[in-house]
Amino acid sequence: MRENKFMTIYEDVVANIQSGQLRPNTKLPSENELVEQYETSRETIRKALNLLSQNGYIQKMKGKGSFVLDVSRFDFPISGLVSFKELAEKLGHESHTVVEEFGLIKPDEELRTQLHVTSKDTVWKVVRAREIDGERIILDKDFFNKKFVPHLTEDICRGSIYEYLEKEVGLKISFAKKEISVDELTEDDRHYLDLKEYEHIVVVRNYVYLDDASLFQYTESRHRLDKFRFVDFARRGV
Amino acid sequence: MRENKFMTIYEDVVANIQSGQLRPNTKLPSENELVEQYETSRETIRKALNLLSQNGYIQKMKGKGSFVLDVSRFDFPISGLVSFKELAEKLGHESHTVVEEFGLIKPDEELRTQLHVTSKDTVWKVVRAREIDGERIILDKDFFNKKFVPHLTEDICRGSIYEYLEKEVGLKISFAKKEISVDELTEDDRHYLDLKEYEHIVVVRNYVYLDDASLFQYTESRHRLDKFRFVDFARRGV
DNA sequence: AAGTGGTCTAGACCACCAT
DNA sequence: TGGTGGTCTAGACCACTTC
Known part of the structure; x- marks a missing residue:
């Protein structure tokens, strides 16, 4: 009960x-x-x-x-706040994560505005390439304010960071703002992903907030054009 | 009251x-x-x-x-069910709509599955190019089941079809399912839009349902890569 | 007229937070 | 300890659909 x-x-x-x-x-x-x-x-x-x-x-x-309602047609890929791991498992794909970068950094100006931190703060930076069915098609860049996440290891990053933060650290994720756009490729994209001939990449910027409305994470999820899909269900009015 | x-x-x-x-x-x-x-x-x-x-x-x-909160309410481009006209007005841009195709058609097989109609049904097809700040960057393809929309004119399509359907026809739009992906260009895209050198286009497929849960509209909104932006606010759990 | 969901009320007990 | 939001109750009236 x-x-x-x-x-x-x-x-x-x-x-x-x-x-x-x-x-x-x-x-x-x-x-x-x-x-x-x-x-x-x-x-x-x-x-x-x-x-x-x-x-x-x-x-x-x-x-x-x-x-x-006939809900069978609604197979929510990225809707809401579902993580990569949950998603891959749900769709039953062979998936693999490679941690490409991991460590503490001092935020540059761009990141300071995105994470609402000052140059005195320290920030975790995690870059992970996501491989699905043998192709590296998603590059996730995660930034956490160390104030909220005192401890983190490369091993945790190979699994689900969310699971660790919610279950182990006890952080309560409350809401998120998501922005989707299409950007030009960066060096990192070319370096870490299997990109074929594409010149652009879909970027999902995610601002994640805790229960007390404090911004604790900024994530850039960079998807190869042909593998990107987003589904949304919305009710009008109330 | x-x-x-x-x-x-x-x-x-x-x-x-x-x-x-x-x-x-x-x-x-x-x-x-x-x-x-x-x-x-x-x-x-x-x-x-x-x-x-x-x-x-x-x-x-x-x-x-x-x-x-001060997070939200900056600019919600396509979130929810906002129409092109509402959106352009909200952002205060100079916008213009050109009706490129207009008329009744017999649905082909692809459209029959998308609109859940049979070959006996008749469907309105409306293709509109959207010009913002002098560039044609969005191509909207709308399909309505004639069963729900008996009468429609090219003039109505130059304004807001939604406004006409809700205020004049009295249709009550209840919910919608939206799918975002990136597709290769079609002939229509090249023909009707100012595309620069791009090889791909962002496609938003929108399935719109009425109060009684019947599917009455299928829309494809095709956005030039560099002008596409989608913002979403989501709460975790409840 | 009977049944349905939509709104509103007044009150209760609880878990959590500050002091 | 007193204030806050979270849950739950029992009852009322309304607008709408169906018969």
Whole structure:
């Protein structure tokens, strides 16, 4: 009984949709019926249903009911804050990470503005090449303020840094701002990636914030043009 | 008194943030204080605050209070479901639209899968080149199922089709799925756009759904590499 | 008229934070 | 200890859809 009630209900319904027990285009039980099924109040049921709606699982229709959306087409590659490791595992690809650079640096002017640090701060710099199906197609450059991440090793970087920070260090990631653009190649790109004949590269700049709204990480994820894909689900208005 | 209470409060706070009355990193009044200010119940206040949090305006901290963020609201280029016209106006650029193709077609196989229509359906096809600051840099290809859009004119397409559909036809757009990738140039791209030396183009595929979860529009928005930018704000977990 | 989801209320208990 | 946001409850009225 550790979890919230509404989250338990949400996860239960998601499981039922993904297992096929609740099929696309069929109607969910009404809110009042769910109140009885889960022995809870209507507002709690509505909290769970609103979460399902936001995440693209159901469509609510006034006077009619809630209907299961055909979510099978929604295979979220990079949407949200999913890390490379989670992503590769989800898609079932053969993936490999090479740590190309690792260490503490003094931030230059560009990085100081991006990470909101001063020249007195020290910053972790991690550069990793991502190999999928035998080709090096993604270059991740991560910068962490040492104030939030006192200790880091090359070995941790070979795995998932996020997993380490959340589970071991106990940092709580709250939100992120993502910017996607297409840039010209840099020396590093040519040096660390298998680029074919391409002249440009897709750059995803990620600003990651903690629970207390402090910026603790800046990441540049550089993707080879032909392998880049981003999927987004958005609701209009509320 | 037409609007919802929580939406009125939300818009009021947004206005206060944007006007500078509520400054970044300052604390909002507590929920109980807001209850008194707005003469409403706490759940209604919380509904407004959750909306502010989701949209990146504030950060809520248990035991401390809600704080104004300064992260977001710079410039949201394509995030959400903003149309080209809204976007150009927001950024204050000189923009111009040329309708290159307009008419009813029978969908080919590719389009039939994308729009979920059969060969018996008729589909509006609209191709528009978007000129910003004197350069033609975006090519929008829109396809509407005629079932939902019985009437359409070239003149409407020169303005905002969305505005026409929502205000005149009364269609209620509910959600959309967006896919971003980088493709090779097509004949149309070379023909209708000012492309410089680029060999590739950023393609945003947009699947737009109505209130009743029916797919009514498929759009391909093709952006010249150097002019493309996408910004996204995402919260972790709930 | 009956059922549905959308909004709102008034109150309760909890976990967390500051003091 | 008092204030804060997070969760949950039980009930009410409304607008919309269906019969």
